[in-house]
Amino acid sequence: MSEMIETDVAIIGAGPCGLFAVFECGMLKMRCVVVDTLEEIGGQCAALYPEKPIFDIPAHPQIAGAALIERLAEQAAPFSPRFLLNQRVEALAQAEGGFTLTTSLGNQVRAKAVIIAAGAGAFGPNRPPLEGLPGYEASGAVRYMVTKREEFRGKRVVIAGGGDSAVDWALSLKDVAEKVIVVHRRPKFRAAPETAAQLEAAAARGEVEMAIPYQLHALEGDGAKLEAVVLATLKGEEMRVPADHLLAFFGLSMELGPIADWGLGLERSHIAVTPATCETNIPGIHAIGDMATYPGKLKLILQGFSEAAMAAHAIHPRVFPGEALHFEYSTSKGVPAA
The missing domain is CATH 3.50.50.60 (FAD/NAD(P)-binding domain)
Incomplete structure (x- = not known):
């Protein structure tokens, strides 16, 4: 009222x-x-x-x-x-x-x-143009922010983006998630040089997987529960990544x-x-x-x-x-x- x-x-x-x-x-x-x-x-x-x-x-x-x-x-x-x-x-x-x-x-x-x-x-977040996105957003499988890191403990997480948010959360979630895969269209990140170097070092140690040069292509699942994220290069090469969550950090x-x-x-x-x-x-x-x-x-x-x-x-x-x-x-x- x-x-x-x-x-x-x-x-x-x-x-x-x-x-x-x-x-x-x-x-x-x-x-x-x-x-x-x-x-x-x-x-x-x-x-x-x-x-x-x-x-x-x-x-x-x-x-x-x-x-x-x-x-x-x-x-x-x-x-x-x-x-x-x-x-x-x-x-x-x-x-x-x-x-x-x-x-x-x-x-x-x-x-x-x-x-x-x-x-x-x-x-509001810039959303990726993916079919079926609203259903996965509603279930929390696709998110644009992290409020509680513990929610991702033991989960397979795909992080898309090349700025500070993507790099910072990749470094933070690697310690709790089962797997963290970072998707970016090119090797150079827009994040602060120090944290970008930390991400590169973490990838070299096998703590984070890097999917470069890939972009988001499609979501697989039942419309609410996410099973995998399909990635693609500009040449049309595709890769399927099993995932429980997609974190899309494309700015506001x-x-x-x-x-x-x-x-x-x-x-x-x-x-x-x-x-x-x-x-x-x-x-x-x-x-x-x-x-x-x-x-x-x-x-x-x-x-x-x-x-x-x-x-x-x-x-x-x-x-x-x-x-x-x-x-x-x-x-x-x-x-x-x-």
Whole structure:
């Protein structure tokens, strides 16, 4: 059942920057509602690399994507954010005292300010053109991401692709899977040179099989349970590889979706903002994280965290007009009650 929800700040995107924005707003006693198209919080960290280590988060020499999201959710929890998941914001309209956001499930959010933390926009996997693909996707035999490595223990896994995701997961799954076969159309990989060298070394030791220069050609099975993946060269030579799972890593298809129609200042599918406040060309709407752009912008999670803090402080006068905001360190005031 759809509902109308009143809040101080509406946050579009439940990735790392969106979650930290909840904390920063909460520290200033502003309530938040967070909307995300995915079924769980975490954005690309949760959807694409939950077990992949991240090395540039302050105070964490190494932390997995899923663990980072858990910590951010724990940090935001005292402020009781409301999450509207598995739905996207279809419309945004200016209303008296702020904005009204309408989601794809019919929910409406009335907020005094908006923070867009939608990463690079709505995203989905580039799917290989294989007959019968939807049935194997539904059963989990064909996947475009790995959430739990243990699900592949003792399985025969075919990994297709030549980028970082394909190489990283081949190196990770070789320790749990019965067999890992990497399919790529040419010997040179687009992954980081160090990990590509590690994959080559693993193949030399017999820990990973390489199918080069092959491409995906067909799936064999009963339409749900996968039995084999048929590969083919450009010359038409075919090879049948017994398999339980196919992991296809051909990148993501990015799109802004309805955000593109909101009259925001777009620059190459990104939103131009004022660096000091992260405010867009529409007063009261701010953008942070990968979606935001300005001179000198770095696409780093830690910079997105900084932008969340700046946006929250810039929004405070809208939520509490006429109330002076005295900057205090968290070490002095602690975490205020929600």
